[in-house]
Amino acid sequence: MLSARGIEHHYGARRVLDIDSLDFETGSITAVVGANGSGKSTLLRILAFVEMPTNGSLVLDGKPIRTRADRLAARRIVTLVEQRPFLFSGTVTANMLYGLRARGCRGSEAKRRVVETLQLAGVADLADRDARTLSEGEVQKIAVARALALDPKVLLMDEPTSAADRSSTNRLYQIVAEARDRGVTVVIASHQLEEVYRWSESFVSLEGGRTSPVSPENVFRVEIPAGTGSKEVRLGDLVIHLVTDTTGPATIALPPDDLIVSTGGFSSSARNQFQGRIQRITDDGRGRVTLRIDAGVELVARITPSALAELALSVGSPVVLSIKAMAVRVF
Amino acid sequence: MDFLIEGFRRAVQLILSGDADVFGITALSIKIALSSTVLACLVGIPIGFVVGTTRFWGRRAALTVLNTMLAFPTVVVGVVIWGLLTRNGPFGGLGLLYTWWAIVAAEVVLAVPIAAALTAAAVQSIDPRVRRTALTLGAGPWRAHWAVAGEARFALLAAVVVAFGRVLAEVGAAMIVGGNIRNHTRTLTTAVALASSQGDFALAIALGLVLLGLALTVNVLLQLFQGRGHA
Structure with missing residues (x-):
C-alpha cells in the first residue's frame, strides 16, 4: 500500500x-x-x-x-x-x-x-x-x-x-x-x-x-502454546519462560529495566537466565547505562553507572541476564 | 487659553450645523483613504503573505526593505509622485496631477509597505501546524494559505486599519501632489494645515476633531470585531 x-x-x-x-x-x-x-x-x-x-x-x-x-x-x-x-x-x-x-x-x-x-x-x-x-x-x-x-x-x-x-x-x-x-x-x-x-x-x-532490528524494549513476536499459566516459547535458540493465558501469535516484551545483569549464574527465583556477551555500552549521562547484549538474539538491559562500575563490565564481557517468568510481558 | 476654548466651541458649532465645507472635505478624505487602503492592501497583503510564508533567496533582505519603507518620508514620496505625474514626467500625459487620484497614488505608495510588513509579521506568527494540518486534511496550496489567513484574520485586519490610519492622517504628499485645491483635492489634513496657517483656529480644530473621530470609529469597530472573534 x-x-x-x-x-x-x-x-x-x-x-x-x-x-x-x-x-x-x-x-x-x-x-x-x-x-x-x-x-x-x-x-x-x-x-x-x-x-x-x-x-x-x-x-x-x-x-x-x-x-x-x-x-x-x-x-x-x-x-x-x-x-x-x-x-x-x-x-x-x-x-x-x-x-x-x-x-x-x-x-x-x-x-x-x-x-x-x-x-x-x-x-x-x-x-x-x-x-x-x-x-x-x-x-x-x-x-x-x-x-x-x-x-x-x-x-x-x-x-x-x-x-x-x-x-x-x-x-x-x-x-x-x-x-x-x-x-x-x-x-x-x-x-x-x-x-x-x-x-x-x-x-x-x-x-x-x-x-533498528531490535526494539529498544526487547519486543518479539512469538507463538504461544495452548493452555494456561506457565509456558515456554522459543525465540531463536532461547527458551523463554512466561506466565499467560494467551495462546497463538502474540507479542512479548522483556522490559530492559527488569532484566538483571550479573557476571555469573546465581540461584534465584528467576526462571529465565540467558548467557550473553556485551556488544555495546551507552551512558545517557542521566543515571542510565544501556547495554546491548548478544544472547543468541540481541537484548537490551539498563543498569546504573554504579552497577556498571561494580561489575567491571566492558564491551566483550560475558554476562548472565535474568528475568522472572512473571515479568515477561505478553500483549 | 481663551482662544483654545473659543476654538473648540466654534468647532462643535461647525460640526453640529452640518457645515458644507467641513462635510465636503471629510467626504473627500474618506473617499481617498478608502480607495488608497483598498489598493494598497490588494498589493501589500499578497506581498506580505509571500514574504511571510515562503522561503526564497533574499527573503531577509526583502523583509528589511519592507520594514525600512515603513519610515519613508511622506514629502519624499510626494515629490517623487509629483515628478512622475507632472506635465514633463513619464506619466504627465495622464493629467492626474492635482487630482484626488494623484493623492491616492501617493498614499498607496506609503501604505503598501505597511500592509505588506504587518501581513508578513502576522502570518509569520501563526502556528506552523495550521498550514500542515490543512495539507494533511487534503487542502491544496491555496486552501492551505487561506487557512493561515483565516487564523491570522485579526492581525490582518489590524494591518488594514493601520494602513487606513496612515493615509487618513498623511499631509505632506497630499499637499504636494494634490495642491490643496478647494472642493477638489482639499483633505482633512491639508485643510487643517491651511486653516491654522490662516489663523482660522476654529476650522482647524473642527477638522482635527473629525479626524480624531474617524480614527476612533475605525478602532472601535476593530475592537468590537476582535472581541466577537475571541468571545
Missing part, C-alpha cells in the same frame, strides 16, 4: 532519518516505536506527504509519488493526526467539515459523515463547541475523529492517546482496529508501548533516525 525507499532527511547539516526500506501493508496496523528524537514524527510527516524527504521515494498503491500533483492526490487518501493536533478556530463541526470539503465532499453527505464520526468517537456532544475551549484530551479525540471522517486509505497517528485516559484509549484503538478491518492502513507512533503492541501486527523501531 505505502512504501518508503532510501529515505534520508536532513535538518541543516543534521541527518534525522536514514531508512533503507519500509512497507506498510493494506489493512494492517504498524507501530512505530523509538525514543524521543528518534525520527518518528518526521517519518510520519514524510509518509503524510507534508514534508519532502531530502532523498528517497515514496510509493503509494504501486504508484511512485514524484510531482506536486502526485503529492496533492496522495494527501487526499492519506491523513495524519499530529502529536499536538491543531484545531482551526471555529466550532468542532466546522473543523470536521474542513477536510471533507477539501476532498470535495459537501452538503448533506458531509454533515452526515460528521455526525456519524463524532458519534463513533463518542464526542457527539462536542459538535457545537468552540474548538478553542476544548481540553487537550478533547482536542486529540476531535483530531482523530476529523481524520476518520475523511475515510482515508492510510491513517497516520502520532501519539494519538498521549492525553487520553484508559477507557478513551481503548475506545480509540477499537475504532482504529475497525478501520483496519475495513482495509485502512494504519501507522501509529507511540510511547505507550503496551497499547500499540497489543493492537498492532508489526512494528518499526527507530533509533537515531535508522530502523
Whole structure:
C-alpha cells in the first residue's frame, strides 16, 4: 500500500532519518516505536506527504509519488493526526467539515459523515463547541475523529492517546482496529508501548533516525502454546519462560529495566537466565547505562553507572541476564 | 487659553450645523483613504503573505526593505509622485496631477509597505501546524494559505486599519501632489494645515476633531470585531 525507499532527511547539516526500506501493508496496523528524537514524527510527516524527504521515494498503491500533483492526490487518501493536533478556530463541526470539503465532499453527505464520526468517537456532544475551549484530551479525540471522517486509505497517528485516559484509549484503538478491518492502513507512533503492541501486527523501531532490528524494549513476536499459566516459547535458540493465558501469535516484551545483569549464574527465583556477551555500552549521562547484549538474539538491559562500575563490565564481557517468568510481558 | 476654548466651541458649532465645507472635505478624505487602503492592501497583503510564508533567496533582505519603507518620508514620496505625474514626467500625459487620484497614488505608495510588513509579521506568527494540518486534511496550496489567513484574520485586519490610519492622517504628499485645491483635492489634513496657517483656529480644530473621530470609529469597530472573534 505505502512504501518508503532510501529515505534520508536532513535538518541543516543534521541527518534525522536514514531508512533503507519500509512497507506498510493494506489493512494492517504498524507501530512505530523509538525514543524521543528518534525520527518518528518526521517519518510520519514524510509518509503524510507534508514534508519532502531530502532523498528517497515514496510509493503509494504501486504508484511512485514524484510531482506536486502526485503529492496533492496522495494527501487526499492519506491523513495524519499530529502529536499536538491543531484545531482551526471555529466550532468542532466546522473543523470536521474542513477536510471533507477539501476532498470535495459537501452538503448533506458531509454533515452526515460528521455526525456519524463524532458519534463513533463518542464526542457527539462536542459538535457545537468552540474548538478553542476544548481540553487537550478533547482536542486529540476531535483530531482523530476529523481524520476518520475523511475515510482515508492510510491513517497516520502520532501519539494519538498521549492525553487520553484508559477507557478513551481503548475506545480509540477499537475504532482504529475497525478501520483496519475495513482495509485502512494504519501507522501509529507511540510511547505507550503496551497499547500499540497489543493492537498492532508489526512494528518499526527507530533509533537515531535508522530502523533498528531490535526494539529498544526487547519486543518479539512469538507463538504461544495452548493452555494456561506457565509456558515456554522459543525465540531463536532461547527458551523463554512466561506466565499467560494467551495462546497463538502474540507479542512479548522483556522490559530492559527488569532484566538483571550479573557476571555469573546465581540461584534465584528467576526462571529465565540467558548467557550473553556485551556488544555495546551507552551512558545517557542521566543515571542510565544501556547495554546491548548478544544472547543468541540481541537484548537490551539498563543498569546504573554504579552497577556498571561494580561489575567491571566492558564491551566483550560475558554476562548472565535474568528475568522472572512473571515479568515477561505478553500483549 | 481663551482662544483654545473659543476654538473648540466654534468647532462643535461647525460640526453640529452640518457645515458644507467641513462635510465636503471629510467626504473627500474618506473617499481617498478608502480607495488608497483598498489598493494598497490588494498589493501589500499578497506581498506580505509571500514574504511571510515562503522561503526564497533574499527573503531577509526583502523583509528589511519592507520594514525600512515603513519610515519613508511622506514629502519624499510626494515629490517623487509629483515628478512622475507632472506635465514633463513619464506619466504627465495622464493629467492626474492635482487630482484626488494623484493623492491616492501617493498614499498607496506609503501604505503598501505597511500592509505588506504587518501581513508578513502576522502570518509569520501563526502556528506552523495550521498550514500542515490543512495539507494533511487534503487542502491544496491555496486552501492551505487561506487557512493561515483565516487564523491570522485579526492581525490582518489590524494591518488594514493601520494602513487606513496612515493615509487618513498623511499631509505632506497630499499637499504636494494634490495642491490643496478647494472642493477638489482639499483633505482633512491639508485643510487643517491651511486653516491654522490662516489663523482660522476654529476650522482647524473642527477638522482635527473629525479626524480624531474617524480614527476612533475605525478602532472601535476593530475592537468590537476582535472581541466577537475571541468571545
